[in-house]
Amino acid sequence: MRAIICPEPGPLSALELREVDDPTPGKGEVLIDVAAAGVNFPDVLIVQGLYQFKPPGAFSPGGEVAGVVSAIGEGVDGIAVGDRVAAVIPWGGFAEKVCAPVGALVPIPDGMDPETAAAFNLTYATALHALRDRAALQPGETVLVLGAAGGVGLASIDVAKAMGARVIAAASSPEKLAACTAAGADAVIDYRAEDLKTRAKALTGGKGADVIVDPVGGPYSEPALRATAWRGRFLVIGFAAGDIPKIPLNLTLLKGCAVVGVFWGSFVAREPAAHARNQAQLAAWFTAGELKPLISARYPLERAVEALEALAGRHARGKLVVTMG
Ligand SMILES: NC(=O)c1ccc[n+]([C@@H]2O[C@H](COP(=O)([O-])OP(=O)(O)OC[C@H]3O[C@@H](n4cnc5c(N)ncnc54)[C@H](OP(=O)(O)O)[C@@H]3O)[C@@H](O)[C@H]2O)c1
Known part of the structure; x- marks a missing residue:
């Protein structure tokens, strides 16, 4: 698969598009074929080594994705290959495929397209x-x-x-x-x-x-x-x-x-029931037409660095999205 790789913490310009092996879902994980990845400020900080957590070794940035489940790891119930899902993950989203723990999955509200789902949660x-x-x-x-x-x-x-x-x-x-x-x-x-x-x-x-x-x-x-x-x-x-x-x-x-x-x-990890209630509220508001998330620009995977630079340079309005094509 193709993925944006950060070889080590440093400037955004050091990110590279590479061909890498597909990941395999481990216990309690699913493999997602990524349709789109949202761009968030923590992605900028993680690449620069300035965020609260630091990935070990080379990694793909991208903390928010939406796509389709294409494989299921051991011990996963209630999710099937072909399900549409979104996920919030620490990193790994600027890639054609990513593994996510079941606990990180978020259902996509009715009527929400994959790009919006990747930019919403x-x-x-x-x-x-x-x-x-x-x-x-x-x-x-x-x-x-x-x-x-x-x-x-x-x-x-x-x-x-x-x-x-x-x-x-x-x-x-x-x-x-x-x-x-x-x-x-x-x-x-x-x-x-x-x-x-x-x-x-x-x-x-x-x-x-x-x-x-x-x-x-x-x-x-x-x-x-x-x-x-x-x-x-x-x-x-x-x-x-x-x-x-x-x-x-x-x-x-x-x-x-x-x-x-x-x-x-930390709220998601410590208070999962309250988090689930909030997700349900957001989905209900979206489906009722009360929320109007703005995606102001879309970037193909090979131009993901430009999206991060736009965010870091204070140029973005609403959300930017990286699309896998
Ligand atoms: N606490 C949490 O749970 C939580 C969750 C999500 C995000 N965050 C944090 O919230 C912050 C905002 O995230 P975001 O995704 O909304 O980012 P964003 O889309 O880039 O928005 C941040 C805004 O900050 C303003 N800003 C002022 N000085 C800036 C500078 N030197 N560089 C960049 N922006 C500057 C910009 O607005 P103006 O140009 O209008 O000033 C910009 O629109 C980040 O620090 C992120 O880590 C925290």
Whole structure:
């Protein structure tokens, strides 16, 4: 099969397209013929050796796939060759075939095409876990989303609207903000051109936002926390800007607010029943037409590096997808 190979942690430009042996499913695994792979920020970090976990030796990046089961390992029940599945895996997805443990499989909602299925789970499930399980978002509350045109950001707009919230989207360019408005944002802030705290306060009548979704970190976290309402919830999701902000703790006291960590991967492992309920909710919303995932660009496997570079270079809107053809 063909696969994108990272020989060792380093620059994205060192990735190579290679012909390699097909993998064989082990105990508790299935082999998936990959139709498409979603591109996520952790893929960029893993290649560079900057993520929480590091693959041993050469590997294919790609943490999210959709396709068809083509072989089944020992001890697997309830899955058949030919089943359409999606999976969230640590790496291996930028390849024509990948093995995934049964526990990593996610059913594909009715009416969802393979490219959307490959781009849906990680960001939408993170957004729902963050907003429902960690922030207890209520209808009518206001959510401020940072990096709002990115994968987690746009999914957070979509999920927050489905939960009945008002959404303020903050991003770095008019083009990105147009994508946020198209996704349902009620108001937008260009945080490169405008003062984030001042605009967010103005858009909330001086009250501040009830919930902050922060997958960006860097220079935006502190002004967003300063624009948090009394009893607000500030969701720490990621640090796409690179820097992990250090926050003056007195801000939380003054606002009676909570700074809440979100770690979707650990939630899936520790709370499988709650995770299954969230998956069912997302599938129901999608099938009812309430969620509209955006795929802004598709790349054939041999151009997967360009997809990673676009994400790392802050150029993507919504999700990018690698297709196997
Ligand atoms: N905690 C969890 O469970 C969990 C789950 C999934 C993802 N994450 C994390 O969430 C973060 C976002 O993931 P994503 O898939 O949404 O990424 P993404 O699609 O690339 O979006 C990230 C956004 O961050 C903003 N940004 C600001 N400075 C940036 C920089 N120097 N480089 C790149 N982007 C920058 C960009 O928006 P603007 O240009 O508009 O500023 C970009 O759209 C990542 O750190 C990822 O690891 C965490």
